[in-house]
Amino acid sequence: MKFSNRIQSMQESPIRKLTPIATEAKKGGKKVYHLNIGQPDIPTPRVFFDAVKNFDEEVLAYAGSEGIPELRNSFSKYYKKYGIDFEVDDILVTNGGSEALLFTLLAICDNGDEILVPEPFYTNYNGFGNTAGIKVVPITTKAEDGFHLPSKEEIEKLVTDKTRAILVSNPSNPTGTVYTMDEMNMLTDIVKEHNLYIIADEVYREFIYDGLEYKSFAQIDDIKDRVIITDSISKRYSACGARIGCIASKNKDLIAQILKLCQSRLCVPTIEQMGAAALVDVQDKYFEDVAEEYKKRRDIVYNSLSKMDGVICEQPHGAFYVVAKLPVENAEDFVVWLLKDFDIDNETVMMAPAEGFYATEGLGRDEVRISYVLKEEDLKKAMKILEKALKVYKNQKQISAL
Template identity: 55%
Template sequence: MPSISHKGALMPASPIRKLTPFADQAKKQGKKIYHLNIGQPDIQTPEIMLDAVKNIDFKVWAYTASEGTETYRTKLASYYNKLNYGVSASDILVTNGGSEAITIIFQACLNPGEEVIIPEPFYANYNGFACSADIVVKPIMSYIENGFALPSIEEFEKLITEKTKAIAICNPNNPTGYLYSRKELEDLRALCLKYDLYLFSDEAYREFCYDGKEFISPMHLEGLEEHVVVFDTVSKRYSACGARLGCIVTKNKELYQVSLKFAQARLSPPSVAQIAATAAVDTPDSYFEAVSKEYTKRRDVLVAGLNAIEGVFCPNPGGAFYVVARLPIDNADKFCQWMLEEFDYQNETVMMAPATGFYSTEGAGTDEVRLAYVLNETDLKNALVCLEKALEVYPGKTSK
């Protein structure tokens, strides 16, 4: 039998989706599962976006330009300029989801074997994107004790080698929900200028900042015009994950042209999604205000509920819609699978993502899980009851 590729063997499985077969089996057994494992919001997609799809009137479902339609890119530039990014349509390259944006930039900016430094825990698929691009992720540890704040610049400098080409952040962060401060971003600015590095900013959760905290993008910092690349997506902002539409935003014209060659190789981004997303830019501020209030309430319910369980610690995140919690357990992967295979409380259980998959450092996150507060308050409270009951009887419970 022909062998698979070395890259295929190295490609990591998604820690978010790998437990799905166990969840499917649990459902067949009649269990109700509270899905806190994946960032699939239950918030309704804006009507203006759905109506744009319903009212489509074309005779040929045709290719679009590889960089995306000029109509959408122009509209999207107006959205970013309300945020003071100072960009034009020619700075935006539309992609098949945020995932393709990251994959293209990894290939356009880094040669095989070169390195990108990423604070961990980080979005698990960064590992997969790096594997696809034959580049190396150099993790830098952040810690639950201080809410997963950015590591010190001194720690970053310890990791920089001649192979280091970029630093990547997700702000607000997936999986931790941490929102980086202006001071932290300015420190990264100085570091990137000192060592001539790219600064990749994954801003999928830009709209989700709580408690009046300010969102700062590297796009707001002077002197980084040739260094900054923003990854974005409509998935979370408009609760439109299935649209699979993202983009690259950069003022670096040479990088843009190189990225466009990768985009041309895959032909074009989806036309229907661009029609919907063009309309979505006109979503009223009231939509986001209501969503922010809803997520703030859910966050408060989940964080308070977790910290009320004996042996559990969960920092209060400033953004996104995730938390990482430390549990009194021996092994997060085993525990999350056990919850689906062997546990139920009143025929209900909880699906979570083991935090181990969000770390590159071997052995990190073994007592941590990521939970997404994408369910209503009643379901979150029921899920917390299930989790507390599970921890009372879990065979691998520790004394922490």
């Protein structure tokens, strides 16, 4: 039987595709430290579960396609804490940030259109683009530069009559880069001069370190009608399984168009929306404590990597990821070797090969994304395993080359 060209050209997730190998390793008795996936171990605030437990209706009915009023009000109140003036009618509730991104692309792009995205990028951007018939055009950034943006002139060379938007993750998944105000102003100038949208994926806004200040594209007045915020409760409240996100924009016409897509999938699950609506009452100290915890974990991973022979990485200032260039030819082969053939006291490490986070052929082949979502003790063990593994792997390669 024939499969569609669309599905056959869609890449496997570099985050999840090696999971069967990890599963086999664990069946064989190995403990695997999972640094490959951004699944926080921070407890989800109890108010979410309390709201779900208190749901007491005789019929679990469809919710409105735009989201329940309680949750849209909750999101509006949340944004106002950051000085972002999104009213209830500016917000559509989605099945996670993933649906928010897909719906946004479907609404602003036709088949064959293009979006510019700094690479490396969240790998599902490729999948969303493929589903929507859109070409993802990479703005290449480098580990040696901390994955900051190239010049305005370099970016403008990529703009064509097919370009519809620039999609930016800030803070970045997978690099942890926090873009400077100069970089944001540069992108603002580009979208104004070329009549483009800015799609701002800001799901990690709570996780910024080292005294840097969060700034949203939605706070820049002269592009408010061009800014589309895609968001999620998954990371900031450690509620990945709830699958609650949203689209927010001051562009009323755009929101009206995206509502059609929301209607086509009927609604987001009602009970999860009720739980998510209660999260707006979580105290600021929760975020402060979580950010401090992630900073400690960041420091363990970065300080360890910076001492490893041949490893190149710059200190990330946001999210909970770092992309590191390893002294190996093929990072995926190295990760598979870690799972199949290496351990210390029956323990090993799993990371995400970074090649799948790039659109440019051949880039990222010697890089990995490390997610520092494990507790400090586990991260210290994982870094010791990685350091030893790199030495053993190098020696084995040298011997096999003789």
